[in-house]
Amino acid sequence: MTTTTDRPVSPPERRRISPAEPWPGPWRRFDIVKEFVIATVVVALLTVLLAAVFSSPDEKPITLQAWAKADPNDFVATAVSELDGQSGTATYGPPYNNTPDAGQKLGPVPLQRWGGVRAPVDTANDFVLGPLRAVPNDPALSAALSTYSAATADQQAKWASDYGDALANAPDGDPAKVAQGDYGPVPTLSRRLLDLAQSGGLDGALTTQGGQFYASDFTKPLLFLADGSYLEDQARAQHLGGDQWGMMNETGNYPGQAWLWLYTFWYQIKPFSTSDNADALVWGLMALLTLLLALLPFIPGLRSIPRLIPVHRLIWRDYYHRQTRT
Amino acid sequence: MTDRVEDAYGAGNWTGALRRRAVKALPPEQLLPDRQPAYVSSWIYVFGALSLAALVWALVSGTWLALAGAAWWHTSTVGHFVNSLHLWSVELFFFFMVIHLWGQFFMASWRGRRALTWITGVVAFVGSIATAFTGYLVQQNFDSQWIATQAKDGLNSVGVGAWFNVLNTGQMLLWHVMLLPLVLGVLVVLHVLLVRVRGVVPPLDAPAGEVPPTEAAQ
Numbered sequence: 001m002t003t004t005t006d007r008p009v010s011p012p013e014r015r016r017i018s019p020a021e022p023w024p025g026p027w028r029r030f031d032i033v034k035e036f037v038i039a040t041v042v043v044a045l046l047t048v049l050l051a052a053v054f055s056s057p058d059e060k061p062i063t064l065q066a067w068a069k070a071d072p073n074d075f076v077a078t079a080v081s082e083l084d085g086q087s088g089t090a091t092y093g094p095p096y097n098n099t100p101d102a103g104q105k106l107g108p109v110p111l112q113r114w115g116g117v118r119a120p121v122d123t124a125n126d127f128v129l130g131p132l133r134a135v136p137n138d139p140a141l142s143a144a145l146s147t148y149s150a151a152t153a154d155q156q157a158k159w160a161s162d163y164g165d166a167l168a169n170a171p172d173g174d175p176a177k178v179a180q181g182d183y184g185p186v187p188t189l190s191r192r193l194l195d196l197a198q199s200g201g202l203d204g205a206l207t208t209q210g211g212q213f214y215a216s217d218f219t220k221p222l223l224f225l226a227d228g229s230y231l232e233d234q235a236r237a238q239h240l241g242g243d244q245w246g247m248m249n250e251t252g253n254y255p256g257q258a259w260l261w262l263y264t265f266w267y268q269i270k271p272f273s274t275s276d277n278a279d280a281l282v283w284g285l286m287a288l289l290t291l292l293l294a295l296l297p298f299i300p301g302l303r304s305i306p307r308l309i310p311v312h313r314l315i316w317r318d319y320y321h322r323q324t325r326t
Numbered sequence: 327m328t329d330r331v332e333d334a335y336g337a338g339n340w341t342g343a344l345r346r347r348a349v350k351a352l353p354p355e356q357l358l359p360d361r362q363p364a365y366v367s368s369w370i371y372v373f374g375a376l377s378l379a380a381l382v383w384a385l386v387s388g389t390w391l392a393l394a395g396a397a398w399w400h401t402s403t404v405g406h407f408v409n410s411l412h413l414w415s416v417e418l419f420f421f422f423m424v425i426h427l428w429g430q431f432f433m434a435s436w437r438g439r440r441a442l443t444w445i446t447g448v449v450a451f452v453g454s455i456a457t458a459f460t461g462y463l464v465q466q467n468f469d470s471q472w473i474a475t476q477a478k479d480g481l482n483s484v485g486v487g488a489w490f491n492v493l494n495t496g497q498m499l500l501w502h503v504m505l506l507p508l509v510l511g512v513l514v515v516l517h518v519l520l521v522r523v524r525g526v527v528p529p530l531d532a533p534a535g536e537v538p539p540t541e542a543a544q
Binding site: 018019020021022023025026027028029030031032033035036039040042043044046047048050051052054055056057058059060061062092094095103104106111112113114115116118119216217218219222223225226231234235240242246247250251254255257258259260277279280282283284290293294295296297298303305306307309311312315316317318319320 | 362365368387399411418424429441444448462467468471479482483484487491493494495496497527528
């Protein structure tokens with residue numbers, strides 16, 4: 001396809017071709033179907049090899065039953081915090097509840113509050129009292145529930161708060177070793193919830209609330225589980241903590257979501273690592289960076305970077321070599 | 327017989343007009359070319375095809391998992407192997423795609439009315455991240471629990487956590503096996519078609535010295 005002339009074109013007469021023009025230079029034979037078939041076979045072989053050698057991780061999920069059995073003290077402390085409204089979920093704000101001043105901001109913009117309470121969670125009733133009310137044939141529990149329900153909201157909060165403090169001060173947080181005090185029916189309620197969880201009943205109770213038979217929404221059991229320390233302890237042992245680049249990793253020695261490295265990176269450095277609005281700031285920053293990447297062709301300066309870093313000289317080295325020779 | 331064939335694509339027939347327009351926009355010699363510019367001679371060009379091939383295997387293994395049900399791979403040795411195929415095809419897909427992305431960046435591949443090709447590629451990359459992320463959420467194991475409880479804070483912080491609820495496994499499963507692959511599929515097809523229609527970007531500062539003298543004089 002290349003046409004040669006007797007008299008070479010001198011450099012000042014040369015013009016740059018527009019990248020939008022049809023290519024006027026030499027061509028070479030190419031079979032796109034053949035290339036794709038070869039690529040498909042190569043990737044298939046690589047995939048089978050990697051799957052056969054490295055397999056894939058499948059760590060069993062933590063049930064509420066397993067948590068209650070493995071770390072009953074943490075379970076009881078969490079249940080009491082759900083009752084007195086001091087847990088992570090109870091104080092979360094939108095979309096779960098309307099806790100005053102809760103919710104992250106992006107600068108002055110309260111995006112989290114703008115989202116509204118769209119998935120309401122009443123931790124005391126949904127996680128503790130509701131499941132306990134469904135337990136049959138337990139007069140002591142029924143009496144404790146009646147006493148708790150008959151009390152004023154202030155009294156309920158005082159019982160739960162005092163018992164929570166007592167648990168925090170007890171050796172190992174052991175409910176059997178709390179100081180004497182007036183905790184009302186709260187010790188009975190938390191003990192019975194522990195029994196229910198250890199029997200496996202709480203797992204089903206939290207997913208089938210509202211008369212559901214088919215369960216596919218695990219919002220409530222996951223929020224309850226995440227309010228305790230046990231889940232995070234297990235995750236940190238697997239190097240999955242937030243300050244351990246946890247979002248992009250997975251259990252075992254697997255690459256995980258390595259493509260999330262930039263998103264996870266921001267959480268490791270200030271001001272994000274110490275900000276109460278870290279999530280909103282990181283999401284805002286990543287949205288901006290993604291927009292910049294997508295609109296790169298229109299951004300002066302950024303779109304010229306490839307000219308300044310001559311990687312293209314390497315990619316098209318054969319072409320530039322031919323140009324130099326001619 | 328010839329007349330009948332011509333009638334089918336006749337000038338007054340809107341389907342014939344649509345066909346002619348499609349053929350004009352996407353001529354077969356550009357869709358399935360048998361030649362390409364001589365400067366397309368680097369290994370970097372292979373990574374686009376490798377990304378597509380890995381996506382195909384991710385779809386095949388994912389379809390196999392979907393046919394057998396969401397919990398199958400936890401209880402079956404064959405299922406676990408298919409899950410491993412799915413995982414590694416996705417890992418390869420991202421590995422190839424990131425190299426493809428960097429290669430296109432250093433070639434400034436948006437030049438010459440190719441900005442939309444670049445944009446569809448970037449959006450497909452972001453869509454792939456969302457699709458893979460929902461895959462991790464629907465594994466129904468410890469990783470799913472931990473990733474969901476961590477990721478909810480990011481989505482809630484910008485006010486979308488109730489609509490895209492990472493704690494709702496049923497919702498995430500539908501996003502992963504239906505909605506996101508559909509969007510991703512459309513984006514990838516559009517991206518590939520744009521690459522074929524616009525062609526591969528020429529080298530930076532390619533001089534018109536390659537142009538035959540008669541064209542160069544115009």
